Amino acid sequence: MLPVIALVGRPNVGKSTLFNRLTRSRDALVADLPGLTRDRKYGEGKLGTRDYLVIDTGGISGDEAGIDKAMAEQSLLAIDEADVVLFLVDARAGINPADEMIADHLRRQRKVCHLVVNKVDGLDPDVARSDFFALGMGEPLTIAASHGRGVTALIDYALDELGIEEPDEQEAADKVYDDSVRIAIVGRPNVGKSTLVNRMLGEDRVVVYDQAGTTRDSIYIPYERDGQDYTLIDTAGVRRRKHIKEAVEKFSIVKTLQAIKDSNVVVAVIDAREGVTEQDLHMLGFVIDSGRALVVALNKWDGMTQEQKEGVKTQVERRLAFAAFARFHFISALHGSGVGDLYGSINEAYRCAMAKWSTNQLTRLLEDVVADHQPPTVHNRRIKLRYAHQGGSNPPVIVVHGNQTDSLPGAYKRYLENRFIKLLKVKGTPMRFEFRTGDNPFAGKKNTLTPRQLAKKERQRQHVKEIKQRQKKRAKKG
Numbered sequence: 007m008l009p010v011i012a013l014v015g016r017p018n019v020g021k022s023t024l025f026n027r028l029t030r031s032r033d034a035l036v037a038d039l040p041g042l043t044r045d046r047k048y049g050e051g052k053l054g055t056r057d058y059l060v061i062d063t064g065g066i067s068g069d070e071a072g073i074d075k076a077m078a079e080q081s082l083l084a085i086d087e088a089d090v091v092l093f094l095v096d097a098r099a100g101i102n103p104a105d106e107m108i109a110d111h112l113r114r115q116r117k118v119c120h121l122v123v124n125k126v127d128g129l130d131p132d133v134a135r136s137d138f139f140a141l142g143m144g145e146p147l148t149i150a151a152s153h154g155r156g157v158t159a160l161i162d163y164a165l166d167e168l169g170i171e172e173p174d175e176q177e178a179a180d181k182v183y184d185d186s187v188r189i190a191i192v193g194r195p196n197v198g199k200s201t202l203v204n205r206m207l208g209e210d211r212v213v214v215y216d217q218a219g220t221t222r223d224s225i226y227i228p229y230e231r232d233g234q235d236y237t238l239i240d241t242a243g244v245r246r247r248k249h250i251k252e253a254v255e256k257f258s259i260v261k262t263l264q265a266i267k268d269s270n271v272v273v274a275v276i277d278a279r280e281g282v283t284e285q286d287l288h289m290l291g292f293v294i295d296s297g298r299a300l301v302v303a304l305n306k307w308d309g310m311t312q313e314q315k316e317g318v319k320t321q322v323e324r325r326l327a328f329a330a331f332a333r334f335h336f337i338s339a340l341h342g343s344g345v346g347d348l349y350g351s352i353n354e355a356y357r358c359a360m361a362k363w364s365t366n367q368l369t370r371l372l373e374d375v376v377a378d379h380q381p382p383t384v385h386n387r388r389i390k391l392r393y394a395h396q397g398g399s400n401p402p403v404i405v406v407h408g409n410q411t412d413s414l415p416g417a418y419k420r421y422l423e424n425r426f427i428k429l430l431k432v433k434g435t436p437m438r439f440e441f442r443t444g445d446n447p448f449a450g451k452k453n454t455l456t457p458r459q460l461a462k463k464e465r466q467r468q469h470v471k472e473i474k475q476r477q478k479k480r481a482k483k484g
Contacts, residue, residue, distance in 0.1 A: 009168050010059045011161075012088035014081055014112075016104045017065025019094045020124040024151040025049060025062035028161060047225055053161050061088060066108055085112070090164050091119040093143060097126045097134040101141065109141040120164060121146045127153055186228060186235035187356050190265045192293070193275035194285050195242075198305040202275060202339035203227070203240045206348070231349070239265045266292065270359060270400055271299040271352050271434075278304040278318050278336065282325045290329055297401035299355035299435035300332040301348060308338035331427065333434055355434025361402060363430065365395040368404060375425045384413040403438045411441035 011028070013021040026032055029049035047062040063081035085091055093112060095105050112119045121143035123135045127150035135146040147163070149156035191199045207229060225240040241262040266272055272293045276286050293300055304318065315336075322334060333351035337344035372394040381389035389410045397403035404426060419439060427437055455463065 009089045012061040012084040012091050015094035019096045020151045027157045028060045094122050097123045123148045186237045188237045188269045190239040190269035190272045197275045197277040198339045205339050205345050241265050273301045276304050299359040301351045302334045304336050307336040358432045359400040359435040368394040405440045411443045
């Protein structure tokens, strides 16, 4: 088992900055704004050959209410999960009553804990940490997370105290990480994405609050279900550009779009009570353009009248015809109805998105499809499609070779795509086609004639000239 390291402390002491340093990534949003991190965020780090897990948490101030209370609860859960806790304090702000409250809680938990004094850049480390001995957490360690100063020594010290030894070279070489099915939960703000994540996991893993924009960062949550590894990605809601006021929300949306690119299957959550909006259509269009497998979940289905349900279904059939390849589910994330059925569609979409077909199978299928309906002629020459092979997965890419493929009409391309999807039984994922025309080996090459060919060409020219002269004489006499 990998050792788990939790980063806790007051808001804005540099936990997310340290998280990015320890994981050598930019996964956590960082800004000079307290309360930016709200959920537990996990990341993998490595020091030499020793691996570890890091948990970034929201700040704890001690007087939380509303959404801040839910954030603090997530931080306390991270402390329970951790093998070692790094308690961060701000060297420039000094001791705060919230620091004393956190230190008291950590002493009661009897966890391996290290007091870390951050933001010592430009200060004398011994002077900066002197006040924090009063917390009774042992000798404080000093770092400057934003510049990386002291971070390597900190993590090395924490792992040594846990007794985590470096594995031998053969053990490190044999360690293999299996790829999991990455599922991104996307949609507009306040449609129930985080509630759906908690329902799928069976625990209150992310903060849920009746306020648009509760989730600010993309939260990656690995777990296992029925022997299959999954990674669930809870994302921030995406609003129309004119409604975006805060700079933080812009970065949250960028993280959401990156999560879509990083996923295998996207579960698009739509508020059934509000119907399919323009923003939902834009989001689905981005998912399809990205080539990701898609499952559509219409949430808040509970409590609607039969007439309202029929109206929503009619609207879905009319406005989401372009995503007809996806499976549609009508669910209630709050009460759990229909949520379990999502996994069947997710697994089916992932299986189709990652499917492999042989060149022989695809070429025979192409021949049968072309035999049923021939391509049109262009410049009195029929377009010939010779063979096909697979060019990629997630989305499946079929590469078709032939001549004059650049002149192939869009209607015929759609015909090929629909027939391949039907005959290969592809569900839940778009399919891409690429058409390639072979190069003419004689293009740009000048034909050099032999002396005999040149003499023959001259005789033919003279013969044609004499015929034209005779035709002119006849025309004058007539």
